Amino acid sequence: MTFLIDRRSNPRQKSAVNRQRFLRRYRERIKESVAENLRGRQIAQDGRGEKISIPARDTSEPVFRHGPGGRTTHVVPGNEEFTRGDRIPRPKGAGSGSGPGQASNEGEGLDEFVFQINQQEFLDALFDDMELPNLTKRQLSGLEEFKRVKGGFASDGAPSNISIVRSMRSATARRIALGAGKRTELRRLEQELEALDDGEASLEQRADLEQRIADLRERLARIPFIDDVDIRYHRHIKEPIPHSKAVMFCLMDVSGSMDQATKDLAKRFYILLYLFLSRNYDKTEVVFIRHHTAAKEVDEEEFFHSRETGGTVVSSALELMKSVLEARYSPTEWNIYGAQASDGDNWPNDAVRCTELINQLLPLCQYYAYVEITDAGNKPLWQTYGPVREQWADTFAMQHITGPGDIYPVFHELFRKQSA
Amino acid sequence: MSAQSTVREPLSTESDWTFELLQDYEREIARIADNFGLDTYPNQIEIINSEQMMDAYASSAMPINYHHWSFGKHFLSVQNSYRRGHMGLAYEIVFNSNPCIAYLMEENTLTMQALVIAHASYGHNSFFKNNYMFRTWTDAESIIDYMLFARKFIADCEQRHGVDEVERVLDACHALMMHGVDRYKRPYPLSLDEEKQRQLEREEQLQQQVNELWRTIPIPEAADGERPMQRFPEEPQENILYFLEKNAPLLEPWQREVIRIVRKISQYLYPQRQTKVMNEGWACFWHFHILHELYREGLVTDGFMLEFLQYHTAVIYQPPFNSPHYSGINPYTLGYSMMQDLKRICDSPTDEDRQWFPDIAGSPWQETLDFAMRDFKDESFILQFLSPRLIRELKLFNVENDADKDHLEVTAIHDEWGYQAIRESLSASYDLGNLEPYIQVYNVNVRGDRALTLRHDMHNGRPLERENAEEVVRHLHQLWGFDVILESVSDDKVMSSIVHSQLASTEA
Numbered sequence: 001m002t003f004l005i006d007r008r009s010n011p012r013q014k015s016a017v018n019r020q021r022f023l024r025r026y027r028e029r030i031k032e033s034v035a036e037n038l039r040g041r042q043i044a045q046d047g048r049g050e051k052i053s054i055p056a057r058d059t060s061e062p063v064f065r066h067g068p069g070g071r072t073t074h075v076v077p078g079n080e081e082f083t084r085g086d087r088i089p090r091p092k093g094a095g096s097g098s099g100p101g102q103a104s105n106e107g108e109g110l111d112e113f114v115f116q117i118n119q120q121e122f123l124d125a126l127f128d129d130m131e132l133p134n135l136t137k138r139q140l141s142g143l144e145e146f147k148r149v150k151g152g153f154a155s156d157g158a159p160s161n162i163s164i165v166r167s168m169r170s171a172t173a174r175r176i177a178l179g180a181g182k183r184t185e186l187r188r189l190e191q192e193l194e195a196l197d198d199g200e201a202s203l204e205q206r207a208d209l210e211q212r213i214a215d216l217r218e219r220l221a222r223i224p225f226i227d228d229v230d231i232r233y234h235r236h237i238k239e240p241i242p243h244s245k246a247v248m249f250c251l252m253d254v255s256g257s258m259d260q261a262t263k264d265l266a267k268r269f270y271i272l273l274y275l276f277l278s279r280n281y282d283k284t285e286v287v288f289i290r291h292h293t294a295a296k297e298v299d300e301e302e303f304f305h306s307r308e309t310g311g312t313v314v315s316s317a318l319e320l321m322k323s324v325l326e327a328r329y330s331p332t333e334w335n336i337y338g339a340q341a342s343d344g345d346n347w348p349n350d351a352v353r354c355t356e357l358i359n360q361l362l363p364l365c366q367y368y369a370y371v372e373i374t375d376a377g378n379k380p381l382w383q384t385y386g387p388v389r390e391q392w393a394d395t396f397a398m399q400h401i402t403g404p405g406d407i408y409p410v411f412h413e414l415f416r417k418q419s420a
Numbered sequence: 421m422s423a424q425s426t427v428r429e430p431l432s433t434e435s436d437w438t439f440e441l442l443q444d445y446e447r448e449i450a451r452i453a454d455n456f457g458l459d460t461y462p463n464q465i466e467i468i469n470s471e472q473m474m475d476a477y478a479s480s481a482m483p484i485n486y487h488h489w490s491f492g493k494h495f496l497s498v499q500n501s502y503r504r505g506h507m508g509l510a511y512e513i514v515f516n517s518n519p520c521i522a523y524l525m526e527e528n529t530l531t532m533q534a535l536v537i538a539h540a541s542y543g544h545n546s547f548f549k550n551n552y553m554f555r556t557w558t559d560a561e562s563i564i565d566y567m568l569f570a571r572k573f574i575a576d577c578e579q580r581h582g583v584d585e586v587e588r589v590l591d592a593c594h595a596l597m598m599h600g601v602d603r604y605k606r607p608y609p610l611s612l613d614e615e616k617q618r619q620l621e622r623e624e625q626l627q628q629q630v631n632e633l634w635r636t637i638p639i640p641e642a643a644d645g646e647r648p649m650q651r652f653p654e655e656p657q658e659n660i661l662y663f664l665e666k667n668a669p670l671l672e673p674w675q676r677e678v679i680r681i682v683r684k685i686s687q688y689l690y691p692q693r694q695t696k697v698m699n700e701g702w703a704c705f706w707h708f709h710i711l712h713e714l715y716r717e718g719l720v721t722d723g724f725m726l727e728f729l730q731y732h733t734a735v736i737y738q739p740p741f742n743s744p745h746y747s748g749i750n751p752y753t754l755g756y757s758m759m760q761d762l763k764r765i766c767d768s769p770t771d772e773d774r775q776w777f778p779d780i781a782g783s784p785w786q787e788t789l790d791f792a793m794r795d796f797k798d799e800s801f802i803l804q805f806l807s808p809r810l811i812r813e814l815k816l817f818n819v820e821n822d823a824d825k826d827h828l829e830v831t832a833i834h835d836e837w838g839y840q841a842i843r844e845s846l847s848a849s850y851d852l853g854n855l856e857p858y859i860q861v862y863n864v865n866v867r868g869d870r871a872l873t874l875r876h877d878m879h880n881g882r883p884l885e886r887e888n889a890e891e892v893v894r895h896l897h898q899l900w901g902f903d904v905i906l907e908s909v910s911d912d913k914v915m916s917s918i919v920h921s922q923l924a925s926t927e928a
Contacts, residue, residue, distance in 0.1 A: 002446055002463040002541070003519065004439060007472060008526055014475040015495040021583070022492030061490055062595050062891030064857045070882030071822040075846040077749060078740020079815040079833055086830040088819070115496035116503070 023121060027128070029054040030117070034125045035408050050122040053112040123279045130276070130415040146238040157233025166232035174230055178223050186216045246281040246335040246366075248273060249324075251317045253342035255292040256309040262373045265401055266341035267304050269371055272411045273339050281335065287324055291317035293347075297324065312345045314381060318357040331364045338368040344379025351384045358385070362392045369414050370398035430721045437530040445534045446541075452713045453542040457786060458706065460545040461560060462519040465537065469526050473509045474498045476523055480689065481515045484567040486574040486681070488590055512536040516692070518560035520545040531727040534720075538710040543703025550794050551698070553691035563688060565612035570681045573619070577674050589675050592895035593661060593682035598856055600661030600683035601690045622680075623673035626666070656860035656875065660896075661686070663861045669870065670901035679899070694852060697798045701755015704736060705763075705789075708756075738814065749846075753814075758801070761810045762789055772808060798850035806846060808839045816842050823881075857884055859906070871903035871921075872896070878910040886918075893920045 023030060033052045082088075117125070153166050193209045196202045250270050252263070278284040288303035289295055295316040298306075321338065329336060338361065346354070362368060372382055382398070389396050399410040431444050446465065453460070468476070478495035479485040501507045511528055515521045522540040524533055548554050577586045593600070657663045664671075665679040692699070711728055714720045720728075738753035739745040762780070765773045766788050769781035780788050792805060811834045818832040818841055832838035832845075848854055862875040874896075876884055889906065897904040903921040907914045 002450065002465060004442060004446065005464065005466045006439070007466045007468045007523075010472065014472070015478050015492060017487045018478065018489065018492030019495060020492070021487060021489035021587075022496065024583075025489045025587070059493055060888075061591075062888045062895070063598060064859055064876075064892055065885045065888055066857055066882045067885035068883075069823040070878070071820065071824075071880040072882065073818055073820045073831065073845045073848070075749065075816050075842055075849060076741040076819055077738055077814045077816055078742065078746075079817040080740075080742075082817055082830045082833060084830060084833055084835070084838065088828040088830070090821075090827055113493070113497065115500050 023117065023125075026054055026059065027125065029058060030125045031128065034122060050117055050119075051114060052117050053114040056111055056113040059113045123275060126272075127276055127279060127415075130412060131417045146240055148236040149239050151235045151237035153232045154235040155229075155232060157235065161234045161236075163232045163234050167226065167230050170232060171226040171230035174227065175223055175225070179220050182216050182220050186213060186220070189213050189216070244281045244335060245283045245285070245333060246277050246337060247285045247287060247329045248277055249287045249289060249321050249336070249338045250303065251289050251291070251321065251338065251340040251342075252303065253292070253312055253314070253317075253345070254290045254306070254308045255312040255345065257312070257343050257345050262343055263304055265373050265404060265407060266371070268404065268407050269341060269401070269411065270339060272407070273337070273369075276411075276415065277337060285329075287321075289317050289320050289324075291320070295320040311347055312342075313350050314342070314346045314384075315350050315353040315357055318354060318361060322357060322361060325361075325364060336365045338365050340368070340370045341373060342370075342381055344372045344374045344376075344381045346380045346384065348380060351380065354381075354384050355388060358388055358396075359391075362388075362395050365395055368392075368396050370396075371401050371410060372398065373401045375402055428718045430724075431719050432530060433721055433723075435529045435531065435727070437528070437533045441530060442533055442537070445530075446537055448714060448719055449534065449538050449542060449710055452710050453538070453546075453706070455713075456706070456709065457790070458542055458546040459550055460520065460542055461517075461549050463541040463545065464519040464521045465541055466521060466523050467526050468523045470502070470509055473513065473523065473525055474502065476513045477509075481513045481523075482567060482685075483515060483517075483521060483564065484571055486571045486590075487578075488594075489587065490591075490594060512540045514540040514544045516544075516548040516554065516558060516560055517563050520548060520560075529727070531724050532731060534714075534724075535707055535711065535728055535731060538707035539703045542710065543706040544699060546706075547695070547699050547702045547793060550790075551691070551695060551797075552795050553695055553797050557691050558688050562611050566615060566684065569612050569615045570685070573677060573681065577678065581674065586678065588898065589678045590682065592899050593679050595892045595895040596660050596664075597682055597686045599859060600659060600679075600686045602659050602662065602687060619677055623677070626676055627673055651862075652864045652866045653861060656862050658858070658860045659683070660859065660861055660874070664896075664899050667864070668900050671899065675899075691797075694797045694799070694850075697751045697755040697758075697850065698793065698796065698801050699755070700752045701757075701759045702793055704732075704752055704756035705759035708732060708760075740815070754802075757810055757814070758805055758807075759789065759792075761807050762792060762805055765807065770809075776807060777805075799847050802850060803843060803847035806843045808834075811839055811842055816846065818842055818845050854879060857882075862907075869903060871905060872900045873905045873907065876906060876908040878908050878915060881910060883916065884908060890918055890920075893918050896920070 030052055033054055034050060037050050037052075153163055189209055189212055193206065193213065196206055196209070250273075252258070252266055254263075274284065274286060286300075288298050288300060290298055290303055290306075290308075291312075291314070292308050292310040293313045293316065297320065317340075325331070325336065358368075370381075370385055372379060385396070385398055389398060397414050399414060401407060401410050431448065432441050442465075446463075474495055477498050478491045485491065498507075498509075502509060509525065511525055511532055513523045515523075520541065522536070522545075524536055524540075528536065548558075548560065554560075574586060574590075653663065653667075661679050661683040665676045665683065668676075671679075711720070711725070715725050736750070736753045736756045738750045739747075763785045765777055765781055766783050766785035769777075774781045792801065796804060815834055817830055817834065818838070820829045820831045822829075832841035834842070858877045858879060860875055860877070861872065863873040865871045865873075884906075893904050893906050896906075897920040903919070905917055905919050907917040909915065
């Protein structure tokens with residue numbers, strides 16, 4: 001008695017729970033590894049998950065086993081030249097309890113336990129206990145995209161949308177309605193005809209009745225089987241698809257004082273922000289604005305790599321952001337995030353203009369984060385933004401970054417879950 | 421069989437399998453296996469994909485298992501090496517239950533499917549059903565029920581006590597899993613219902629019995645000091661998990677049940693660890709003979725046989741010790757060669773065979789092989805049946821590694837003086853008692869601090885691997901709840917010890 005069963009279509013991922021248990025147990029380690037992996041990642045790189053490696057000894061399951069030492073005898077195949085009593089110098093490094101060739105069973109093995117996690121798990125690990133502030137405000141407002149849903153029936157439409165069942169149903173109804181009177185008449189005449197006796201007297205009357213019956217039959221047959229008025233069409237209506245969209249403005253100072261290392265730090269910050277936003281929104285767009293004395297919208301490559309020199313006028317970038325916002329990203333549809341990175345230099349006379357602009361921008365933004373990448377404290381821009389922070393405590397935040405190690409903590413600080 | 425020796429049409433000529441073809445092959449293989457007198461459980465053959473195969477790997481082929489992070493880890497590591505091409509997956513996995521469940525990979529060719537059906541569903545299957553180790557220690561009827569019970573129970577515990585709490589107990593139990601095996605007692609098979617009912621009874625009863633350790637009422641004789649110091653337990657106990665389940669003072673009833681579950685599973689897998697060589701040898705021997713019989717009857721083509729022989733020789737290849745592919749003795753080679761050698765000794769014994777195996781030389785081979793399969797495990801099988809001729813074929817030799825000397829010594833080779841020694845040391849190398857450290861519960865300080873002392877009997881002076889041992893002792897301490905001392909003993913002298921006390925653990 002044998003059963004042959006095709007199990008291939010069984011639900012996948014029988015081990016999913018065990019896998020989650022594992023990830024849960026090593027959450028701290030995985031978070032470390034994820035933070036490490038952030039180096040060298042493209043901003044808008046769509047993730048296919050991450051390779052995680054954690055120290056193997058942390059995940060080992062201990063059991064009692066023999067250590068090196070003592071006396072052991074191994075049986076080994078493939079003798080070619082040895083005879084009894086031969087002495088073999090102890091192989092270097094394998095002077096342990098394991099004899100020739102058996103080292104692979106014991107020993108250290110790989111130092112790292114390496115495995116893949118998917119994009120979702122990666123982001124979960126990365127943004128664990130962080131949240132976007134003010135998220136709910138404009139979340140479900142994108143209205144320009146629609147999907148077609150069935151919406152009952154209509155009496156006009158395209159032939160491809162004809163509903164056969166509905167059409168036939170109304171045709172039947174029409175035929176019943178139009179023929180009802182005639183059929184009653186017909187039945188009456190037929191009864192009369194049967195009631196007549198076969199005598200000579202009724203011969204004429206019989207011919208008359210037969211004629212009228214034939215007429216009625218013909219008129220009944222002329223009622224059309226299906227008519228234009230019977231045809232019904234499936235109706236489709238457009239329904240707006242609610243979804244959330246976010247746009248992220250990356251503003252960066254590229255003046256002479258910003259060197260490549262500083263830009264790298266800024267880039268890592270932007271990457272984090274991008275990943276974080278794309279986790280929360282269906283669609284995330286990025287606008288890159290760089291500025292020195294004048295601002296310019298550029299693509300990612302140019303944003304991070306081109307070199308410029310000159311002074312710094314921060315307001316130029318804010319102004320450009322404002323005009324892009326007005327032109328392309330209506331605040332009723334988009335969740336708007338601003339992230340500005342700078343070494344903190346600004347042209348002194350620009351401060352007033354900056355404050356003015358940022359005060360106009362902030363009501364439109366969900367959140368605006370400013371990171372100052374500098375070793376020295378309190379540069380001009382920091383001082384300009386100081387009062388802004390007090391006024392817009394909900395939407396405006398700023399932090400100092402001095403080195404790569406700060407980025408994740410600072411990011412974490414900026415988007416820390418607000419305790420209720 | 422001679423009646424059927426008329427040549428028939430081949431079952432198939434292409435290499436892709438279909439369910440119809442698998443059924444055809446299975447039917448023919450079943451017929452031939454029956455002619456050879458193989459006694460098997462009913463078969464349940466399941467076709468699975470690679471991911472499901474990795475699932476099966478991760479849960480030691482158990483069709484059902486409770487959840488634990490270590491299975492997830494195992495799965496991830498298999499998945500990782502598989503994806504990077506570091507390892508291939510097995511062609512099949514077979515699980516010892518009734519019906520006998522064999523998982524076949526969908527990627528296999530038709531030839532391979534026929535091979536693994538013969539190998540797993542008839543070879544392994546008949547071994548599971550008839551070998552004394554399996555008959556003694558496993559109950560194929562109720563294992564699935566038991567695993568259902570275990571999974572449900574552990575899930576319930578997680579609900580009630582939290583995943584972390586359960587995980588801590590399971591971690592500790594897994595560390596001691598190899599030391600949760602009875603070697604000499606017949607377990608009583610239980611069905612799911614019985615198991616449930618008895619679990620409830622046990623809970624109450626056990627909790628009362630634990631109080632033995634807590635006894636504060638003085639025993640009269642003890643008061644006058646004449647009674648000799650009595651140890652608890654009176655005899656050393658090697659089943660550490662069993663001892664903890666019954667005697668650890670601080671455990672909750674559900675924790676005892678969790679220990680019991682791990683212990684039961686360990687016990688179930690115990691025969692497999694001891695019959696690897698025989699089990700694989702038996703299965704290889706039979707797939708070889710069954711497929712050859714198919715060929716003799718004309719049911720398979722020459723191409724089929726060539727493909728089969730290529731797989732077969734790859735499976736039973738034994739690289740010599742100086743080859744880069746060498747990683748110990750291949751159990752498939754050893755087992756298969758010994759089974760074939762037994763047949764040869766029966767069919768055409770030489771003088772040497774008559775001298776070494778007077779009772780089986782020239783006997784009917786099917787009976788002799790059947791006897792060998794039923795009543796031995798790897799250790800005794802090799803000790804009994806490894807022939808000088810096979811030792812010569814495999815060119816086996818003994819290498820002694822004594823940590824006190826600065827060289828290795830070849831103590832025996834495949835010659836007249838070496839056969840017996842090689843046979844003994846090869847047999848010993850399959851004795852679990854030598855492979856795993858021998859550790860027993862030695863004493864509990866019943867009158868004092870309830871410290872638990874375990875003793876490691878140092879076989880041939882081999883010490884414990886310290887780092888691992890310390891970890892395991894920490895787990896032990898967690899289950900026992902009081903100080904734990906592990907002593908390594910050689911010639912009644914304590915050579916080294918690991919102490920895990922409550923004070924030390926708070927410092928660490």
